[in-house]
Amino acid sequence: MTSAGEETVLYKEPGSGPAPLLWGPLFALVGFLSEVVLGGPTHPLAWTLVGLALLALTSVWVYARRRFLAVRLTPTTLWQGREPLAVQRIAEVDDVGAPVGATVLGGGWTVPRKYDELPLRLDDDSVVLAWAMDVEALRSALHEARRS
Template sequence: MSAPLYSEPGATWWPLLWGPGFALAGYLAELFAGIRTHTVLWLAAGVGLLGLTAVWVYARRRFLAVRVTGTELEQGRERLPIARIAQIDDVGAPVGARPLGGGWSVPRKYEELPVRLEDGTVVLAWARDADALRSALRSAMRDCAA
């Protein structure tokens, strides 16, 4: 496996601290207010929020990850060999172009990059920084052609 030319993980793991942090803040608020603390309830809330957040982060890392290596473009659940890409510059996005990654549309807050494949179809690649993705794809295409 070659080193990535471009990589977006989809999400970081630091949001896992939100739930336990909120639960700790609630526990400390009860403690400093001088009322009876509900330790077990706050522990359960922290663990529950941690579990929900872990599912959310895992899903984002699985379905929103973008990676370009010297041989393929990975977008979410889909892998596209670089050799199948014919053009990335000056490609218009026709209505109904299929987004890569298995979704119905380009994910929200992501920029689309129309890509023409060797068979003439146009698909939509996507990334938070479409210019950096285009640059990485250009480099990978150059290396693949050589």
């Protein structure tokens, strides 16, 4: 996963895919088709507006998830949301305990819901909490990044 001038991406979680953008328009289509099948009056303009409104709301949700819940690891940088952490600062990945009050990468108070935490010891002996859906894959990718 590289392009001209970019680093190799060792691990990536986008935060959200584009599929949720279809939910609103599909809901509106089902509503319109149910009016057609039931033989009552149809409201194509209303259903179109409902589909567009739901698409707009969902696009904001997808954008936020892609911006704040994305995880990306290159050989030099671990990105958690919008926060970068230089890989060279990571001193230890395995067998690190998570003390109470450890800083969560990405700027949140806690690890995002539905994500697992991965405690990392930094070069200044502090512990931070990285997070990912697949912590074991992130851990192995961090080992690979630290070797290179």
